[in-house]
Amino acid sequence: EAQVTQNPRYLITVTGKKLTVTCSQNMNHEYMSWYRQDPGLGLRQIYYSMNVEVTDKGDVPEGYKVSRKEKRNFPLILESPSPNQTSLYFCASSLEGAHTEAFFGQGTRLTVV
Amino acid sequence: GESVGLHLPTLSVQEGDNSIINCAYSNSASDYFIWYKQESGKGPQFIIDIRSNMDKRQGQRVTVLLNKTVKHLSLQIAATQPGDSAVYFCAENWHTGKLIFGQGTTLQVKP
Numbered sequence: 001e002a003q004v005t006q007n008p009r010y011l012i013t014v015t016g017k018k019l020t021v022t023c024s025q026n027m028n029h030e031y032m033s034w035y036r037q038d039p040g041l042g043l044r045q046i047y048y049s050m051n052v053e054v055t056d057k058g059d060v061p062e063g064y065k066v067s068r069k070e071k072r073n074f075p076l077i078l079e080s081p082s083p084n085q086t087s088l089y090f091c092a093s094s095l096e097g098a099h100t101e102a103f104f105g106q107g108t109r110l111t112v113v
Numbered sequence: 114g115e116s117v118g119l120h121l122p123t124l125s126v127q128e129g130d131n132s133i134i135n136c137a138y139s140n141s142a143s144d145y146f147i148w149y150k151q152e153s154g155k156g157p158q159f160i161i162d163i164r165s166n167m168d169k170r171q172g173q174r175v176t177v178l179l180n181k182t183v184k185h186l187s188l189q190i191a192a193t194q195p196g197d198s199a200v201y202f203c204a205e206n207w208h209t210g211k212l213i214f215g216q217g218t219t220l221q222v223k224p
Contacts, residue, residue: 004156033212042202043157043214056210090156098212099145104156 002027006091006105013081013112021076021108023091031094032074033058033102034066036087043090049074050097081112125221132190134218136203141184143205148177148188151200151217160188160201190220198222 004025013019025032033048035058045058049068063085065077074093078085088109094102126132138146144165149157163170163177163186170177176189186203203215 031210033210035214040216042216043204045212045214048210048212050210058211059213092156097209098206099209101147101159101162102157102212104158106156107154 002103004091004093004103004105006089006108008108009106010109011111013110015082015112016080019078019081019110021078021089021091021110023074023076023105024072025074025093025103026072027093027095027103028071029093029103030071030096031098031100031102032068033092033098034064034074034076035090035092036060036085037090037107038087046076046089048098081110083112086110086112121218122216123219123221125223126193127223128193128195130193132188132193132197132220134188134190134201134203134220136186136188136215136218138184138186138203138205138215139213140205140207141181143207145206146177146179146186147204147206147212148175148186149202149204149214150197151202153199157202193220193222195222195224 007022030051034046035043037043044060047066049055091105092102094100147162148160151157161172174191178187200217202217
């Protein structure tokens with residue numbers, strides 16, 4: 001089954017403790033992207049990757065890192081999480097670029113206390 | 114994304130009626146537009162897209178209209194069903210990598 005898989009689905013952590021949210025897709029898509037969703041603000045793009053070893057900032061990249069060492073995986077790294085990063089996070093992939101249909105993961109709800 | 118003047122956070126319709134969800138996009142250089150549906154507890158799901166060289170595109174029970182003159186996008190859902198209840202987002206793309214989402218409209222379908 002074609003899908004985008006995020007892990008974990010739920011995470012509660014403490015301020016400053018490094019964490020990684022994994023994202024994997026099995027559709028051989030070139031493009032992958034991370035978003036955060038907050039009430040009243042919709043989805044905002046954090047980082048995106050056009051292909052392996054190519055990443056770029058979205059609208060809200062501060063406090064986040066990503067890597068794209070292989071095509072299928074695009075982990076989101078929070079080196080020192082803060083409470084304002086409490087949010088619902090979505091990973092998405094598409095065949096090529098943001099101008100093609102994107103497939104989203106189920107989301108990761110992160111709480112930073 | 115949706116502008117204050119056109120964005121309705123919530124739209125309530127009767128089952129069987131047609132629904133129209135509006136969106137005002139921000140960048141006149143945007144050349145690709147998408148509508149997503151998000152059900153409670155799930156990730157957004159692609160509904161329909163349209164490129165800037167088109168004014169209208171139809172899918173199954175859905176139609177997207179694009180008015181580039183006023184930077185307006187709409188999603189029409191015919192014969193709205195209870196399963197259509199969700200939050201609907203428009204999104205625009207003008208750079209190959211960036212995707213900008215609107216704030217979303219919650220569609221409530223009354224039986």
